[in-house]
Amino acid sequence: MSIHSRTRLLTHIVWSTHKKTRLTPRNLRIELNTYLRSYATGHSMRLINAFVNPDHIHILIDLEPSQSVASTVKLLKGASSRWLNQHESLNTKFSWGRGYGAFSVSESHVHRVIQYISNQEKHHRARQFTEEFKEFMHKYKVDAANR
Secondary structure (H helix, E strand, O other): OOOOOOOOEEEEEEEEEHHHOOOOOHHHHHHHHHHHHHHHHHOOOEEEEEEEOOOEEEEEEEEOOOOOHHHHHHHHHHHHHHHHHHOOOOOOOOOEOOOOEEEEOOHHHHHHHHHHHHOHHHHOOOOOHHHHHHHHHHHOOOOHHHO
16 A cells, blocks of 8 residues: 555634724525535535634634645635625625634534534524634634734
């Protein structure tokens, strides 16, 4: 058996809309979620789960050896903003905010992260995105001042 590059690089990626602009039509967010899954598949990305909230997005992805977090986020943000700006129900120019959060996920926590992403609507009834993101930064020991 020859050895080829094999990876299991599970990453939970989160980014927000520019100036917290809200994508309010639920059907538009569902369509965007479907589009992102299709785009990822077409670009050899192993997207495990995704959820588009009104002002941010969560994605769990298993990165291929040739994919970096930065290039993956750039592709997903670029393609999805183009798709949104071509959508007839959007009355204004859309853009994602700068930056993102990317957090490693151990194999033993995959199901918990999938559940967390799937339950975003319920989760955000009680907590705003900014609070959630601060918790991620604390939990993963990311010093925001040094990044």
